Amino acid sequence: MIDVKDLTKHYKVHVRESGLRAALKSLVNRKFRDVRAVDGISFQIAEGEMVGFLGPNGAGKTTTMKLLTGLLHPTSGELRVGGFVPFKQSNEFKRNISLVMGQKSQLIWDLPASETFEVHRAIYEIDDRSFKKQRDGLVELLQLQAVIDKPVRQLSLGERMKCELAASLLHQPKLVFLDEPTIGLDVHMQEAVRQFIQAYNQEFKATILLTSHYMTDVSALCERVMVINRGHLLYDGKISELISRFAPNKRLTLQFAPGSAEMQADDGPWSTWGDVRVVRVEGLVVELEVSREAMSDVVQRVLSQLPIQDFTVEDPSLEDVIGQAFNVETSKREDDFHFNGHGADDGDDW
Amino acid sequence: MWRAVKKYARLFREFIRTCIVEEMEYRAHFVSNVFMSMLLLALSVLTVQLYFYRAPSIGNWTFDQVMILLGVFQALQGCIDFYLQPNMNRLVQHIRKGTLDYILTKPVDSMFFCSFRHLVLWRLVDVAGGFALVGYGLWHGSIPVTVWQWFLFVLLFLTAVAILYALWMAMMMFSFWAVKVDNLSYLFQSLFETARVPMSVYRGIVLVVLMPMACLTTFPAAALVNKLHSQDVLIMLGLAVGMLVSARWLWNYALRHYTSASS
Amino acid sequence: MRALHWLWKKYSILFTTEWAMMLAYRAESIIWMIGALVQPFVSMAIWLTISIQAGGSIGGYNQNDFIVYFLGVMVVERLTRAWNVWNLENDIREGTFTPKLLRPFNPVHWEINQNLVYKFFYAVLLAPTWVLVAWIFPETRIQVDLVSMGWFLIAILISSVLRFVICHLFGMMSFWTSRALSMYMVFEMLHFFLAGRIAPMSLFPAWLSEMNQWLPFYGSVGLPVDLISGRLMGHTDLIIQGILVLTAWTVALIGLSVWQWRAGLKQYGAIGG
Numbered sequence: 001m002i003d004v005k006d007l008t009k010h011y012k013v014h015v016r017e018s019g020l021r022a023a024l025k026s027l028v029n030r031k032f033r034d035v036r037a038v039d040g041i042s043f044q045i046a047e048g049e050m051v052g053f054l055g056p057n058g059a060g061k062t063t064t065m066k067l068l069t070g071l072l073h074p075t076s077g078e079l080r081v082g083g084f085v086p087f088k089q090s091n092e093f094k095r096n097i098s099l100v101m102g103q104k105s106q107l108i109w110d111l112p113a114s115e116t117f118e119v120h121r122a123i124y125e126i127d128d129r130s131f132k133k134q135r136d137g138l139v140e141l142l143q144l145q146a147v148i149d150k151p152v153r154q155l156s157l158g159e160r161m162k163c164e165l166a167a168s169l170l171h172q173p174k175l176v177f178l179d180e181p182t183i184g185l186d187v188h189m190q191e192a193v194r195q196f197i198q199a200y201n202q203e204f205k206a207t208i209l210l211t212s213h214y215m216t217d218v219s220a221l222c223e224r225v226m227v228i229n230r231g232h233l234l235y236d237g238k239i240s241e242l243i244s245r246f247a248p249n250k251r252l253t254l255q256f257a258p259g260s261a262e263m264q265a266d267d268g269p270w271s272t273w274g275d276v277r278v279v280r281v282e283g284l285v286v287e288l289e290v291s292r293e294a295m296s297d298v299v300q301r302v303l304s305q306l307p308i309q310d311f312t313v314e315d316p317s318l319e320d321v322i323g324q325a326f327n328v329e330t331s332k333r334e335d336d337f338h339f340n341g342h343g344a345d346d347g348d349d350w
Numbered sequence: 351m352w353r354a355v356k357k358y359a360r361l362f363r364e365f366i367r368t369c370i371v372e373e374m375e376y377r378a379h380f381v382s383n384v385f386m387s388m389l390l391l392a393l394s395v396l397t398v399q400l401y402f403y404r405a406p407s408i409g410n411w412t413f414d415q416v417m418i419l420l421g422v423f424q425a426l427q428g429c430i431d432f433y434l435q436p437n438m439n440r441l442v443q444h445i446r447k448g449t450l451d452y453i454l455t456k457p458v459d460s461m462f463f464c465s466f467r468h469l470v471l472w473r474l475v476d477v478a479g480g481f482a483l484v485g486y487g488l489w490h491g492s493i494p495v496t497v498w499q500w501f502l503f504v505l506l507f508l509t510a511v512a513i514l515y516a517l518w519m520a521m522m523m524f525s526f527w528a529v530k531v532d533n534l535s536y537l538f539q540s541l542f543e544t545a546r547v548p549m550s551v552y553r554g555i556v557l558v559v560l561m562p563m564a565c566l567t568t569f570p571a572a573a574l575v576n577k578l579h580s581q582d583v584l585i586m587l588g589l590a591v592g593m594l595v596s597a598r599w600l601w602n603y604a605l606r607h608y609t610s611a612s613s
Numbered sequence: 614m615r616a617l618h619w620l621w622k623k624y625s626i627l628f629t630t631e632w633a634m635m636l637a638y639r640a641e642s643i644i645w646m647i648g649a650l651v652q653p654f655v656s657m658a659i660w661l662t663i664s665i666q667a668g669g670s671i672g673g674y675n676q677n678d679f680i681v682y683f684l685g686v687m688v689v690e691r692l693t694r695a696w697n698v699w700n701l702e703n704d705i706r707e708g709t710f711t712p713k714l715l716r717p718f719n720p721v722h723w724e725i726n727q728n729l730v731y732k733f734f735y736a737v738l739l740a741p742t743w744v745l746v747a748w749i750f751p752e753t754r755i756q757v758d759l760v761s762m763g764w765f766l767i768a769i770l771i772s773s774v775l776r777f778v779i780c781h782l783f784g785m786m787s788f789w790t791s792r793a794l795s796m797y798m799v800f801e802m803l804h805f806f807l808a809g810r811i812a813p814m815s816l817f818p819a820w821l822s823e824m825n826q827w828l829p830f831y832g833s834v835g836l837p838v839d840l841i842s843g844r845l846m847g848h849t850d851l852i853i854q855g856i857l858v859l860t861a862w863t864v865a866l867i868g869l870s871v872w873q874w875r876a877g878l879k880q881y882g883a884i885g886g
Contacts, residue, residue, distance in 0.1 A: 069455050073606070091457035099455045106452040110372050122364040123458045125357060151375075379792075386795055393802050397811055404671055404816055405663040533644045540648035544655050551658045 001175060001207045002045040002068065007077035008231075009038040009063055037063040039231030040077070045209070047174075050201050052222035052239070053211040060231040061211045065177055068209070069099050082175055095124060098173035100164055102180035107152045113163035114148045117170060124171035131170065138166040142196055158189030165196065176200075178210045182217055194220050215315070219243075243315070249277075249289045254302060255310040256284040269305060273298055361458065362466060369469045384475050391479050394420060394546070409550030411575075414491025416548065418484050419571035422507065423546050425480030426566060429511055430542070432473040433466060434518045438535055440468050442525045450608070461601045465519065488574065495574055502573040502583065509590045510566040516593035517562075519601065526604040542566075562589075623718065627726040635730045646735060649694075650687050656811045657683035672816040677752050678842070682813055684743065684753055685838035690810065691735040692769055693833060695777040697724040698797045701784025706791070710881075721781065728777060757843040764852050765840040768859065772833040775863040779829075782870050788877040809835025829866075832859030 012032045038060045045051055053061045066072040067079060070086030070093065079086060084093035107116045121131050139145060142162045152160060161181065169176070178197070182190040198221060201208050212218055218225055219239055227235040227242065235242055268286070270276045275294040279287040290298050295313065302308060373380070398420060402413045411419065441464050444450040453463050488495060495503075521534045541563055548571075549557070549564040557564075569586055572578040635642060660679045664671045674682065701724070704710040713720040747754045757765075783797035790796075805811065807821075807830035814822045814835050825831045836855040839845045845852050 066451070069451075071451055071454055071608075089454070094455055094457035097455060099451060101448070101451065104447060104449045104452070106449060108368060108372070110375050111368065115368050115371060119364050119368060122357075122361045123456050125457075382792055382795055386798065389799060390802060393806055396806060400812055400817065401659055401663065403818060405666060407666070408659060409662050533641050537644050537648050540651040543651055547655060547659055551662045556658070 001047045001049070001082055002043075002209075003078070003080040004044070004068075005042045005078040007038055007041045007064075007067060007079055008036065008075045009067055009072060010075045011035045011037055036231045038067065038074075041228070041231070041233045043226065043233065043236055045207060047207055048201070048205045049224065050197075050208045050210065050222045052218035052225040053209065053228060054218060054225055055228040059229045061228050062179065063231075064228065065099075065179060065209065065211065069097060069177055070094075095171060096173055097175045097177065098168040098171070099177045100168045100179065100181055102161065102178075102183040105152075105160065105164060107160065107163055107167060109153050110151055112149045112151055113144075113155075113167065116152075116163075116167050117148070120167055120170050126171055130172075134170055134172060135166070138169060141199060142166055142192075158185050158192070161185060161189070161193060162196070165193070169200065172204060173206065175207045176209070178208065178212075180212055181210070182212060182214055190214065190217065197221055244292065247315075249291050250295055251279070251314045252288045252290050252295070252298065252302075253312045253314070254286045254288070254306065254308050256286070257307045257309040258284070260284065260307045269301075270298070273301060358459075358462060361462075365466055366469060366471070369471055373471060380472055383472050387476050387479060391424060391476075391483070394424070395483070409548045411548045411550065411577075412491065414487045414493065415571070415575045415577075417487030417490070418493075418574055419548060419567055420546065421480045421483030421485075421487060422510075422571045423480070423567045424483060425477045425507070426510055426514060426545075427542070428473050428476030428478075428480055430514060430518070430539075431470060431476060433469050434515065435535065436468040436470050437465055438518065438522050439532065440464070441522050442532065445525050454605070454608075460605065461519070461598065464522075465515070484571075484574070493575060499573055499576065502578065503570055506570040506573050506578075506583065506586055509586045510570055512590040513562075513566060513586070513593055516590070516597040519597040520593075523597075523600050523604045526608055623722065624726065627722060628730060631723070631727045631730040632733075635727075635734060639734075642731065642734060643738075646691060646738065649691060652805075653683045653686040653690065653810065656686075660812065660816075672813070674813060674816070680752050681755055681842045682838060684746075685841050686810055686834060688739050688743065689769065689772075689834050689837045689841070691739060692732055693772040693776050693837070695728055695773075695780035696731070697728065697777065698780040698784040698794065700724060700727075701781070702787045702793050705784075705787040705881075714878075714881075724781070725777070728773075732773070755842055757841060758846060761840050761843060761846050764845075764856070765837055768832070768837040768840055768856060771856065771859050771863055772837060775829060775833055775859060775866065778863065778866045778870050782866065782873060785870070785873050785877045788880045804830055804833070807831070808833055809838060813839075826854070827858060829859070829862040831855070832862070 011034070013035050041060075041064065053064065055061045063072065067074050068081055068086060070081075070089045073087045082093065082096050084090060084096075086093060107113055108119070117135060120126075126134070139148060142165065144159075144162055144166060147155060147159050147163065148166075152163065155163065165181070181197070182193050185193065194217060197208060197210070200206060201221075208221075210218065210221060223238060225235070225237070225239045225242055226233060235245075268278070270278070270288060273294070275291045276298060277289040279289055281287075288298075299311075299313070302311060395417070398413070398416055401408055402416075406412070408416060441450075444453065444464070450460075453460050456463070487493070518535075518538070521538060524534060541560075544552075544560050545563045545567040549561070549568040552560050552564065565582070565586065569578065569582050572582065657679060660671075660674070660683075661676055664674065664676055664679060669675055670678075701710075704713065704720075710720070713723075743753070779800070780797070783793055783800065786793035786796060807825055807828065809831060814825060814831055817825070822831075832855050836845075836859065840852070845855075
């Protein structure tokens with residue numbers, strides 16, 4: 001479905017300095033900064049796969065998505081999506097894809113979502129039968145019956161997001177790009193959206209690419225993840241392997257009952273339990289890092305041996321895992337951002 | 351080809367439909383909007399009457415002829431407010447917020463979508479008012495018009511609409527370069543005000559500068575009142591074709607270099 | 614005395630703040646100014662054409678007079694104009710007016726300072742420009758004595774207050790209606806027609822210019838222009854009459870706006886913003 005080889009996208013960014021003198025100077029001698037938003041990425045995605053894109057802001061996820069949807073021209077490299085070259089922006093290609101951005105709405109604000117559906121029906125030239133079938137199917141699946149006839153501005157964020165999804169799937173795209181589809185939603189809604197995406201993927205065998213800040217989104221939906229930072233593909237594979245590779249430990253927080261003796265970091269009973277590391281001791285709260293394999297054993301010991309009031313076991317946050325990943329693999333790439341000055345004849349500052 | 355025409359006609363109809371539904375939300379304003387339009391038209395007629403209070407003609411145009419010209423101006427202004435002005439502001443928004451990406455990933459011509467998605471339908475009242483004024487001028491001045499003149503009038507009016515469209519699109523393109531286009535459209539509107547009066551009012555360097563604006567109203571009106579030279583038609587047609595082609599080229603150029611707001 | 618001291622302090626701070634904000638939008642400000650010069654320019658072109666057709670002069674104005682007159686209109690228009698109706702309407706509609714009301718300082722002071730800042734900016738731009746143009750083109754020079762100049766400044770000042778108050782009156786209408794801007798537009802159209810912005814008063818039909826002497830329109834633009842162009846030199850009676858009418862309208866409308874402000878706040882409180 002998607003075939004990417006040595007894909008790069010470099011921007012030239014006009015460096016603006018403050019002050020009148022600098023502004024005048026930049027008229028004659030503009031300084032540009034090369035930003036390598038995507039720097040030599042290769043991967044393949046098969047039909048029907050669900051793949052998650054991970055990485056911090058500005059890592060190149062969005063740029064990669066934009067390259068795949070044809071919004072940007074690649075600087076170099078090969079790129080085929082569903083047999084098409086995206087940046088040629090042919091209508092056939094566009095009929096096969098759909099883009100949903102959680103932070104940007106395409107619904108008509110003052111009107112019910114059903115009106116946007118009608119506009120999309122005209123844009124994608126959907127014939128009446130399949131339009132009706134697809135619309136009713138989506139409304140059913142997303143439980144939008146009570147929602148689609150209310151003006152969009154009156155909807156909650158979650159309802160709106162569901163309508164966005166429905167509107168962008170009316171033409172049954174084979175390839176769906178979801179950019180932060182659950183951003184800002186409450187836990188309930190996130191779950192609903194996730195279940196829908198899963199169901200849609202299974203029913204229509206659509207290929208789905210997803211970026212999200214929420215680890216749970218990605219881990220619930222995607223078997224395969226790609227971690228991108230500074231334009232490089234750091235990891236491409238199973239999510240379980242990512243976690244065990246970069247974050248083999250879970251975090252165990254113990255809250256001791258009031259009145260118990262204050263704990264000392266070194267001489268707690270855990271010092272003899274093996275695969276356990278103390279992160280923090282603060283009064284009656286102790287945080288431990290425990291490897292996945294040892295966890296159940298440790299929890300049993302805690303429950304039977306220690307006077308605790310409460311305890312929690314947490315997966316490391318996505319930020320932690322990614323942070324781990326970067327510390328491991330990116331410290332050597334500091335010199336990727338370099339400055340060069342160009343004369344004014346170098347033209348425009350896109 | 352035929353299929354594309356049908357598709358875009360259908361899409362245009364869909365735009366009109368959504369705009370009607372949208373405007374129904376604000377139907378209370380309709381009456382006062384129309385009232386305002388009428389008042390504005392009446393006042394511009396009064397202004398012309400004031401000029402003619404002191405003079406039998408202005409730059410060889412009689413009162414009735416100037417009425418016709420004012421009607422053309424009003425109708426063109428109505429067209430600007432009907433589809434150019436509303437879409438221009440939307441494009442700026444699309445670029446700032448990054449929602450242009452949605453339009454670009456749809457199987458539809460983005461220039462078409464960005465030009466006609468939003469229509470302010472009640473502005474067609476202005477267009478109608480303008481043509482009514484043209485009719486009044488013809489009737490009041492008992493000006494005879496041949497079929498050929500009517501043809502030229504319609505042709506030149508459509509040409510003027512096309513030129514305005516191209517000019518406006520060229521301005522819109524600046525929003526890709528992060529210039530505040532709202533101000534450009536204000537400047538354009540102000541300059542267009544100079545087309546309220548016959549071109550013969552301007553002289554020298556001023557005429558050269560204002561020519562493109564002034565001919566938009568002067569030439570169509572001149573067709574009806576028999577003041578048109580054949581080279582005027584050619585100039586207008588050439589201008590329209592050239593500008594439409596370059597607007598299209600500029601649009602594609604801007605898109606090629608478009609990088610979305612969030613990157 | 615203390616209150617005055619604090620007012621002065623507040624004003625100097627407001628003025629510098631608004632000045633900085635205006636500078637951030639200086640390109641826009643210049644575009645707005647250029648746009649506003651187009652209208653008088655069109656009128657000038659028309660009257661020049663008419664006066665040439667009439668053999669050089671019409672209604673006591675020759676071509677030179679028309680040029681000076683409409684240059685005057687351009688300057689006076691910019692120096693007396695008010696824009697606060699847009700801010701007020703927007704604030705009240707969007708609900709951003711409430712926080713401004715909570716401060717122990719009438720929001721109108723912000724508007725006054727913003728107005729002053731823009732006028733100062735336009736004055737700084739336009740006055741030297743006119744001097745430069747007059748140096749190159751003798752047609753645009755004015756012959757005016759110091760007395761007229763003084764009257765001109767007084768007229769500009771009162772007219773500024775008047776037009777500001779009128780804008781304020783219409784802006785406050787937003788407490789009651791969502792069509793305040795449209796209503797102001799109708800007024801602005803009348804002003805455009807009657808204030809001398811399309812033609813000197815003496816070119817209007819006699820009954821209209823007669824009536825106009827008692828309305829607030831002529832005084833706000835036509836009178837200052839007539840003063841700066843030297844038309845009213847030696848007509849002290851006309852000057853004093855014009856200034857008195859202008860002042861009377863200003864005082865009356867300030868009174869009205871004070872009453873409206875109180876009623877408006879009550880209304881705003883009643884509907885809960």
